[in-house]
Amino acid sequence: MKTFSLANARDLLVNKEISALELIEATLERCSRFAHLNALITPTPEQALAAAKVSDARRAKGKAGLMEGLPIAIKDMFCTEGIRTTAGSKMLENFVPTYESTVTTKLKIAGSISVGKANQDEFAMGSANNTSYYGNCINPWTSSTRSEAQLVPGGSSGGSAVAVAAGMALGATGTDTGGSIRQPASFCGITGLKPTYGRCSRWGIIAFASSLDQAGPMTQDVCSAALMLQAMAGYDAKDSTSIDIDVPNYAAALNQSFKGLRIGIAEQYQPNTLPDDIRALHQQGQDWLKAAGAEIVPISMPYTDYALPTYYIVGLAECSSNLSRYDGVRYGYRTPDASSLDDMYMRTRAEGFGSEVRRRVLLGTYVLSAGYYDAYYLRAQKVRTLIAQDFHHAFRKCDLILTSTTPSAAFAHGEKMDDPISMYLNDVFTVPASLSGLPAISIPAGLSADHLPLGLQLIGKPFDEATVLRGGKVLEDAAKFTYLSENDHE
Amino acid sequence: MSMDKEAIQKLGRLSRIALGDQQAEQIADELSNILRWIAQLKEVDVEGVAPMTSVLEAHAHPRADIVNDGYAPKRVLANAPQEIRGYYIVPKVIEQDTT
Numbered sequence: 314m315k316t317f318s319l320a321n322a323r324d325l326l327v328n329k330e331i332s333a334l335e336l337i338e339a340t341l342e343r344c345s346r347f348a349h350l351n352a353l354i355t356p357t358p359e360q361a362l363a364a365a366k367v368s369d370a371r372r373a374k375g376k377a378g379l380m381e382g383l384p385i386a387i388k389d390m391f392c393t394e395g396i397r398t399t400a401g402s403k404m405l406e407n408f409v410p411t412y413e414s415t416v417t418t419k420l421k422i423a424g425s426i427s428v429g430k431a432n433q434d435e436f437a438m439g440s441a442n443n444t445s446y447y448g449n450c451i452n453p454w455t456s457s458t459r460s461e462a463q464l465v466p467g468g469s470s471g472g473s474a475v476a477v478a479a480g481m482a483l484g485a486t487g488t489d490t491g492g493s494i495r496q497p498a499s500f501c502g503i504t505g506l507k508p509t510y511g512r513c514s515r516w517g518i519i520a521f522a523s524s525l526d527q528a529g530p531m532t533q534d535v536c537s538a539a540l541m542l543q544a545m546a547g548y549d550a551k552d553s554t555s556i557d558i559d560v561p562n563y564a565a566a567l568n569q570s571f572k573g574l575r576i577g578i579a580e581q582y583q584p585n586t587l588p589d590d591i592r593a594l595h596q597q598g599q600d601w602l603k604a605a606g607a608e609i610v611p612i613s614m615p616y617t618d619y620a621l622p623t624y625y626i627v628g629l630a631e632c633s634s635n636l637s638r639y640d641g642v643r644y645g646y647r648t649p650d651a652s653s654l655d656d657m658y659m660r661t662r663a664e665g666f667g668s669e670v671r672r673r674v675l676l677g678t679y680v681l682s683a684g685y686y687d688a689y690y691l692r693a694q695k696v697r698t699l700i701a702q703d704f705h706h707a708f709r710k711c712d713l714i715l716t717s718t719t720p721s722a723a724f725a726h727g728e729k730m731d732d733p734i735s736m737y738l739n740d741v742f743t744v745p746a747s748l749s750g751l752p753a754i755s756i757p758a759g760l761s762a763d764h765l766p767l768g769l770q771l772i773g774k775p776f777d778e779a780t781v782l783r784g785g786k787v788l789e790d791a792a793k794f795t796y797l798s799e800n801d802h803e
Numbered sequence: 804m805s806m807d808k809e810a811i812q813k814l815g816r817l818s819r820i821a822l823g824d825q826q827a828e829q830i831a832d833e834l835s836n837i838l839r840w841i842a843q844l845k846e847v848d849v850e851g852v853a854p855m856t857s858v859l860e861a862h863a864h865p866r867a868d869i870v871n872d873g874y875a876p877k878r879v880l881a882n883a884p885q886e887i888r889g890y891y892i893v894p895k896v897i898e899q900d901t902t
Contacts, residue, residue, distance in 0.1 A: 407882075408882055409882065410882075411875075411878035411881045411882075412878070510858050510859065511858075511859055524856070524857060524858065550866045554857070554859060556859065557864070616847070618843075619843065619844055619847055622840060622841035622843055622844050623844065625837070625841060626841060626844070633818065637819075640819070641884060642883075642884070642891050642893055643882070643883060644882035644883060644884070645882070645884075646884075647884035647885070651894050652894070653894055653895075653896070654893055654895075654896045655819070656894070657893065657894050658819040659815075659816075659820065659821035660821050662819050662820045663820050663821040663822065671820055671830075672830060672833060672834070674818050674820065675811065675814045675815065675818055675820065675830065675834065676834055676837060676838075678814050678817050678818040679806075679814055679834070682817060689841070689844075691854055692844055692845075692847075692849060693844060694854030694855050694856065695847075695849035695852040695853070695854050695855070696844055696847050696849060696852075697854075697855040698852050698853055698855040699847065699849070699852060701855060701858065732836075733833060733836075733837060734836065734837060734840050748858075749858060750858025750859070
């Protein structure tokens with residue numbers, strides 16, 4: 314099977330060149346072949362085959378949905394009715410939701426078919442998919458200089474990115490809190506879009522940091538991202554932060570002219586420490602956009618350096634609050650031998666959470682505790698205002714902002730594990746847009762010195778995913794990125 | 804800002820996460836490092852800046868007050884570790900010092 318994108322597969326289905334059953338069978342075959350990459354925590358092949366037959370029948374009746382018959386993977390943060398949903402944690406090892414998240418409901422209604430629940434960092438806390446209770450997820454790419462090293466896929470949506478990169482699904486849902494869609498997309502050579510906060514419903518998505526979490530599509534290319542976002546987006550009365558505004562036709566927006574669009578470039582996104590290959594690709598990206606008719610505009614984002622520590626304070630505070638629900642009483646893991654109620658809480662949470670989650674809950678508790686709240690949490694909220702104002706000012710001068718997605722290509726499992734801060738630095742370019750709730754896409758645009766994928770990021774104005782996608786298409790067309798082919802990742 | 808083992812044990816109690824002594828010591832080092840790193844926010848002049856609690860400028864509107872199928876005790880209790888006749892069961896709390 315040649316690797317092809319979600320949008321291409323849709324055309325083949327529409328033209329009846331293949332059936333949903335054939336497509337699902339071919340995809341499931343790849344899921345088995347690449348099982349060693351550990352991209353799926355809970356594969357659901359039987360349900361997928363049954364759904365494919367129903368899908369073909371629906372198409373035969375002329376009732377095909379927008380994503381009819383297309384195989385996708387679902388990050389294990391999305392509650393799926395009757396299908397175990399773990400969030401990558403021991404805490405939810407046996408949790409079988411009795412309801413379906415809004416986003417996955419919409420994807421089902423559109424006709425897409427899930428091949429399984431994708432691996433991820435525990436409760437989406439990580440940048441290497443190495444904190445999952447269900448084991449490391451492996452990047453299908455290998456370095457040209459260290460071919461023996463197993464590389465991280467990035468995180469937290471590592472399983473989703475690997476599933477798409479290896480053709481185990483043609484699209485995958487991700488969630489992005491500080492870069493968890495864009496960073497793994499960049500590391501695995503695929504396209505990842507974090508929509509505007511409020512564009513996709515958070516209902517039924519396991520909460521990490523509620524003021525930042527947002528669901529988005531991960532696909533091979535931009536046309537596929539537009540298609541999948543179309544199915545996922547929209548107002549939902551069950552999420553009070555979902556926004557009741559029209560969802561434009563994203564596929565149509567891709568064809569509009571790019572002439573005269575203004576692209577902002579900020580020096581603060583090009584620190585001296587940036588490797589040469591990443592710096593060169595960023596320059597190349599500017600040239601590509603200019604060649605397509607865009608105007609390059611210098612902008613200043615003076616608070617960029619403070620985004621990462623601000624993100625950690627805000628995110629950890631929210632996570633410590635959200636994760637207080639895991640108490641062993643109502644659902645999830647409960648320690649087998651507790652002497653008292655308090656002892657049950659203490660041991661359940663000590664045994665059910667992994668080390669990174671424990672660390673973040675403890676620190677989140679600290680920044681919210683009496684005596685430290687103003688110095689840390691309140692101050693971080695104020696700096697967050699200043700970071701959002703940076704964008705607000707910049708978008709008076711430009712329509713999109715171009716940055717690198719990550720400060721490095723994928724690294725090996727085992728690296729950066731001793732020092733949490735060096736792991737956190739992965740998200741240095743993705744976090745500012747998260748804090749400001751803005752839409753941003755990562756496009757696979759080139760290769761590093763050791764032949765690993767590098768992404769370029771475009772950040773847009775609130776609810777302007779259409780322009781973000783359009784810019785992404787320009788980069789994609791110019792970059793002619795070589796996706797993994799069938800034999801690249803045996 | 805650095806933290807010691809005792810401070811970590813206190814956080815463990817506040818967060819309801821049991822921590823061994825050795826573990827607390829290791830976490831104290833890690834959190835001290837992270838706190839030193841985030842201390843850079845002290846450089847920022849935030850005088851007169853309003854704290855940001857939401858990225859949304861729009862106000863959420865209330866939904867219609869309609870009776871729905873929320874009354875679903877079996878589904879709510881489906882994942883309970885221990886349940887009897889519609890109640891969650893937890894270890895005995897009466898006659899115990901809960902401080």
